[in-house]
Amino acid sequence: LNTSLFAIQLFNGLQFGMMLFLFAAGLTLVFGIMDVVNLSHASFFMVGAYAGSVLAKVTGSFFLALPLTLIATALIALVIEAFVMRRLYRLNHLDHVLATFGLILMFDAGFLWWFGPDGLQINLPQSLRGRTSLGFVEIPTYRLLFIGIGLAVAIGLSLLITRTKLGMLVRAAASDRQTAELMGIDPKLVFMAVFVLGSMLAGLAGMLLTGLMEASVGMGEEIIIVAFVVIVIGGIGSLKGAFIASLLVGMIDTFGRTYLGDLFRLVMQPAMADGAAPAIASMLTYLTMALVLALKPQGLFPPVTR
Amino acid sequence: MKRQVWVTLTLLGLLAFFPLVTAATGQPFLRDVANRVMILGLAAVSLNFILGYGGLVSFGHAAFIGLGGYVVGIFASQGLTNGPLQLVVSICVSAFFAFITGLLAIKTRGVHFIMITMAFGQMAYYGLRALKAYGGDDGLPIRRRSDFGLFTLADSLTLYYVSFTALVLGLLLAHRLASSRFGLVLIATRDNERRVVASGLNPYRFQLVAYVIAGAMAGVAGFLLANFAGFISPAVGDWTRSAQLMFMVILGGAATLAGPLIGAATYLALEEILSRFTSYWQFFFGAILLGYVLVARGGLWRDIVARLSAKDRPT
Secondary structure (H helix, E strand, O other): OOHHHHHHHHHHHHHHHHHHHHHHHHHHHHHHHHOOOOOOHHHHHHHHHHHHHHHHHHHOOHHHHHHHHHHHHHHHHHHHHHHHHHHHOOOOHHHHHHHHHHHHHHHHHHHHHHHOOOOEOOOOOHHHHOEEEOOOOEEEHHHHHHHHHHHHHHHHHHHHHHHOHHHHHHHHHHHOHHHHHHOOOOHHHHHHHHHHHHHHHHHHHHHHHHOOOOEOOOOHHHHHHHHHHHHHHHOOOOHHHHHHHHHHHHHHHHHHHHHHHHHHHHHOOHHHHHHHHHHHHHHHHHHHHHHHHHHOOOOOOOOOOO | OHHHHHHHHHHHHHHHHHHHHHHHHOOHHHHHHHHHHHHHHHHHHHHHHHHHHOOOOOOOOHHHHHHHHHHHHHHHHOOOOEHHHHHHHHHHHHHHHHHHHHHHHOOOOHHHHHHHHHHHHHHHHHHHHOOHHHOHHHOEEOOOOOEOOOOEOOOHHHHHHHHHHHHHHHHHHHHHHHOOHHHHHHHHHHHOHHHHHHOOOOHHHHHHHHHHHHHHHHHHHHHHHHHHHOEEOHHHHOHHHHHHHHHHHHHHOOOOOOHHHHHHHHHHHHHHHHHHHOOOHHHHHHHHHHHHHHHHHOOHHHHHHHHHHHHHOOO
């Protein structure tokens, strides 16, 4: 086993896991608190990616574009919340799926019309392009930044939910909406805040990914399925579950793609192993979900209430 | 129910004579559209069976179409064009996939079920994409169509009437099942699962069997679609296709007999018309979908009317 390759894959898996977490955190919060299945979360991922690459080009600074992207995503989320989401809360899941799928189609066609079919990419500043030595191995600096931001968001979110007034309101509105209303909490404001926050996190994930690969129309539609897997494994509505499941899926996917071929070669003929490994590797995430569901149908960390 | 049957029979009557019309007016292109309506209509009928009657919001239904189609593609590329064999294997493969995934998915409810069926559907999609020997991402051309001995599906008129027959059989099966004891348990579970359990029935088994039947029926649609297009690619099984099928069912009316067929026809007609005006037609599709939910289901229209009339009458 090549240790430096292993370490690099470890960090790749961590980075992929962090991206999944940024994306899934918003999705699981919106579902856990508002009981809304929001497919258009995928579109906010794309909004963040495009806004990020455009703003980075206009301002000429990656670090300036980062907060601006968050603001832009938040503004669009506010509009969508006011015109669409607010009306969906009282409908059933099937309606949520249809309406937010409609939003995806509109976002995709709109972006295709506005930006054309060619992808956009962020020119990373010189300081992020190199590698950083961790003593035993050199890791691309940008991936380290990605992991750092993901960890910071995870800590910030858990503090926000458990330690602040807003977090208390959120938890109150989530666990019993009627009682919360009677206590004088306006659930509409809480819902709006959660939706905008979740969308901003998706936008952040999209922008950060654009430093690694091109932004393209429909880029969120693959991620959202993996994010669903993450949420199902972690337990719907659980932030802790989403974090752990994100890392788990990120690692399993990354290591599966790298090492499954070698593993298969031990037990089958090389040609057969080379054929089967990519197929199984791309399905590994889903097989993990199936295994978790078979053992714990409610996911690893099912919400206590509800 | 009676009216539904008459609407369905009228639609089927129209479809039966449609090739004569297109031949007389020299528009074979329209016959192809009608053929697609019937194939996707069959898939929508199968989805409606579990979604409409069963209340199981299955979001991975396109995967069964993909699996059924790939059986035709893989067999044809090996020189096996035996139609009955392909059809049986298509049905078995999609039914088996439905059984394995259904075992886990049907234990869950609500949003879990949506996400899990979506994830399993996507698993099949990635599995198909990884078939490097059979085209991988790009898909697989089908040079020789299914051969049934007496006839082959290479002839487009034959394929039309084979699709028609399959649709009729699918509708008949769905209709008979929905009004049988089996269907009643399914509908009762949708409406109130606790009461069904309290009546001493195990809804899990009924739902699983329904799920497998629906999967197999969608597999037949895949078999027909592959023969129709002469091509199969993983994109057929993508989750966005599942969403389209769901749209068809809802558009035409869930838990009705004619609904899925009307939905498929409306969907494809909209696609044909909108795509002639603009290449960004999906935008309008999305707007229609969103508008439908907000207006018809969310009471947007009612709210607007209420607000306007409130302005008219100063208090």
